Amino acid sequence: MKIKVGVSNRHVHLKQSDLDILFGGELTVKNNLTQPGQFACNETVTIKTNKSEINNVRVLGPTRNYTQVEISKTDAYKLGLNPPVRTSGDLDGSEVVTIIGPKGTIETNGCIIADRHIHVTYEDKLKYNLPDKVNIKIDGIKKGIIEVNLKPSEVAFFELHLDTDDANAFLIKNGDEVEILDM
Amino acid sequence: MKIKVGVSNRHVHLKQSDLDILFGGELTVKNNLTQPGQFACNETVTIKTNKSEINNVRVLGPTRNYTQVEISKTDAYKLGLNPPVRTSGDLDGSEVVTIIGPKGTIETNGCIIADRHIHVTYEDKLKYNLPDKVNIKIDGIKKGIIEVNLKPSEVAFFELHLDTDDANAFLIKNGDEVEILDM
Numbered sequence: 001m002k003i004k005v006g007v008s009n010r011h012v013h014l015k016q017s018d019l020d021i022l023f024g025g026e027l028t029v030k031n032n033l034t035q036p037g038q039f040a041c042n043e044t045v046t047i048k049t050n051k052s053e054i055n056n057v058r059v060l061g062p063t064r065n066y067t068q069v070e071i072s073k074t075d076a077y078k079l080g081l082n083p084p085v086r087t088s089g090d091l092d093g094s095e096v097v098t099i100i101g102p103k104g105t106i107e108t109n110g111c112i113i114a115d116r117h118i119h120v121t122y123e124d125k126l127k128y129n130l131p132d133k134v135n136i137k138i139d140g141i142k143k144g145i146i147e148v149n150l151k152p153s154e155v156a157f158f159e160l161h162l163d164t165d166d167a168n169a170f171l172i173k174n175g176d177e178v179e180i181l182d183m
Numbered sequence: 184m185k186i187k188v189g190v191s192n193r194h195v196h197l198k199q200s201d202l203d204i205l206f207g208g209e210l211t212v213k214n215n216l217t218q219p220g221q222f223a224c225n226e227t228v229t230i231k232t233n234k235s236e237i238n239n240v241r242v243l244g245p246t247r248n249y250t251q252v253e254i255s256k257t258d259a260y261k262l263g264l265n266p267p268v269r270t271s272g273d274l275d276g277s278e279v280v281t282i283i284g285p286k287g288t289i290e291t292n293g294c295i296i297a298d299r300h301i302h303v304t305y306e307d308k309l310k311y312n313l314p315d316k317v318n319i320k321i322d323g324i325k326k327g328i329i330e331v332n333l334k335p336s337e338v339a340f341f342e343l344h345l346d347t348d349d350a351n352a353f354l355i356k357n358g359d360e361v362e363i364l365d366m
Contacts, residue, residue: 073351074257085324085354116325141268142299142349146327166325168256169352171268 001128001180003136006034006159007167008114010075011058012045012099013068013088018108022101027061034157035119037062046100047071047111051080064089069097069111072165076113086112087151114163116148119156135181136160138170145181146170184311186319189217189342190350190357191297193258194241195228195282196251196271201291205284210244217340218302220245229283230254230294234263247272252280252294255348259296269295270334297346299331302339318364319343321353328364329353 019027023043030040041059047069054075066089076083076095083095095111120130135145148160160178167173202210210224226242230252237258249272259266259278266278278294303313319329331343343361350356 073354074347077351142329144327144329146325164257165348165352168260169348171256 002177003118003158003160003180004034005167005172005174005176005178006161007172007174008070008161008163009058010047010054010069010071010164011060012047012070013060013064013066015065015067016063018067018099018106019063021104021106022099024103027059027063029061033060034159036155036157043101047079048098048100049079049081052078054078066091067099067106067108067110068094069099069108070114070163071111072163073113074165081111083111083113085115087115087117087149114161116146116163116166117151117161118148119159119161120150120152121156121158122152122154124156124158125150125152130180137179137181138172139178140171142169142171144170184363185360186301186341186343186363187217188350188355188357188359188361189344190355191253191344191346192241193230193237193252193254193347194223194243195230195253196243196247196249198248198250199246201250201282201289202246204287204289205282207286210242210246212244216243217342219338219340226284230262231281231283232262232264235261237261249274250282250289250291250293251277252282252291253297253346254294255346256296257348264294266294266296268298270298270300270332297344299329299346299349300334300344301331302342302344303333303335304339304341305335305337307339307341308333308335313363320362320364321355322361323354325352325354327353 027041030042032039039061043059044056047054081095084093094109096109097111213223213225215222222244224242227239230237264278267276277292279292280294
């Protein structure tokens with residue numbers, strides 16, 4: 001069974017009160033993402049730590065109930081952080097960073113490395129008899145198999161989300177197709 | 184069967200004539216590497232392209248018969264390059280970069296992404312009945328299996344060399360142990 005890959009570069013989700021401080025206004029849509037209702041914003045921020053900083057980090061919308069900064073392990077080394085690998089919204093043990101926007105600055109926890117995950121509807125998960133974890137086979141010059149968690153929801157576009165470290169290790173690009181192995 | 188991992192950050196090998204231009208002198212040893220006779224130098228260079236540059240790129244010694252720049256896919260995106268995945272010394276189709284040293288600048292081909300490889304003596308390869316490619320199992324929070332080529336030589340320290348993209352994708356550090364799967 002084939003599945004499309006969406007490669008997630010570092011990005012930020014904001015709660016409304018943090019958006020107010022950083023931008024003093026609403027998020028504006030740059031382009032829609034494949035997951036229904038999700039969009040990349042024109043707004044970007046700087047992520048700063050004692051060690052370093054990364055500019056032009058994209059904000060994704062809409063606002064959420066929590067502020068979350070998703071980075072790669074490569075970014076984490078640059079910033080001098082050791083964030084846990086977490087599912088979106090599970091911010092237990094997450095790292096603290098400073099987020100700088102055009103109107104203000106916040107210091108917040110919520111910095112994680114996102115786990116590899118597959119967006120799928122509850123309906124499709126049942127229909128295709130998919131377990132909670134699957135093995136994904138990646139072909140090419142740098143080939144291998146990675147274990148990935150399913151993240152079922154009511155509404156979803158069936159897609160494997162990897163961060164830039166995973167994508168670059170396997171030379172995968174956004175929109176490539178990989179294979180779910182039989183369990 | 185277990186094997187130690189050596190994580191290779193971006194680095195440069197130089198031929199003598201390029202070393203002369205860049206540094207106007209000999210390489211000096213910062214520290215020895217695990218592979219016999221190989222060492223990290225005190226010398227560093229800047230790698231530059233039309234798009235960007237990366238500073239403080241370590242030179243590894245001793246000099247070779249060719250100049251070679253080994254970067255990760257993450258570095259390649261930053262520099263706007265599309266280097267091939269190659270075994271050291273196979274520079275067919277390699278990318279061209281500018282190397283800047285304290286005494287001079289060169290423009291050279293030789294920029295590659297190093298393939299994942301295992302250093303092993305011919306003797307040990309026979310002794311352990313290892314094929315030319317093996318599957319390596321990596322445990323942890325981000326687990327998986329990667330295919331790796333063996334690189335046998337007369338003298339070698341038995342070790343799996345990965346670049347920073349592979350290491351960061353699987354959350355592996357220098358000196359970690361991983362497992363060679365039965366073929």
